[in-house]
Amino acid sequence: MVEVLKLRKPIDINGEKVSELPYNFEEMTARDKSDATREFKKSGNMVSVQELDPDYHLYLFAAAVKKANPSIEIEDVLRMSAKDAGKAEAAARDFFFLDSAE
Template structure:
């Protein structure tokens, strides 16, 4: 699986983690719905999903959870801002920029 190398490790379940593996390929519509619910539960609104970088972080967290169920969204959201920009770009590239339609 692909992984995002973190420039600054984060603490997850008592361990320092310097990379996050993720799985966009096997995400289902249900995974996307759950990520959207979690995003909205945090008092956010998706305006235009293609351009909403905060929403992209929740989709990235869902892809990380798809690969490792012991990691939750709050763990992923503790990554530093520089790494979050990389995660957002991965989501944008996979879901929105590679679309043939």
């Protein structure tokens, strides 16, 4: 299911001002999650405890954005404001780690 994060501060993506980012956690595959982890590590980060790492959650969110719209790259997502990033991190954390009671 595609959801949308409304940005408080628009960002430039592919030459356009974007004020919302579609994302889709439901359609992500194990490969998508693995790719997000690889990108996170490639940026010089280490995942210590997945459930508690907001930076890692941001990369998971970026992968969900790419799943909803393949023309948006991780680097595009990482240009969002810190306030918007907090909402994105929370969305990923809630989906992957807080909803795990199922």
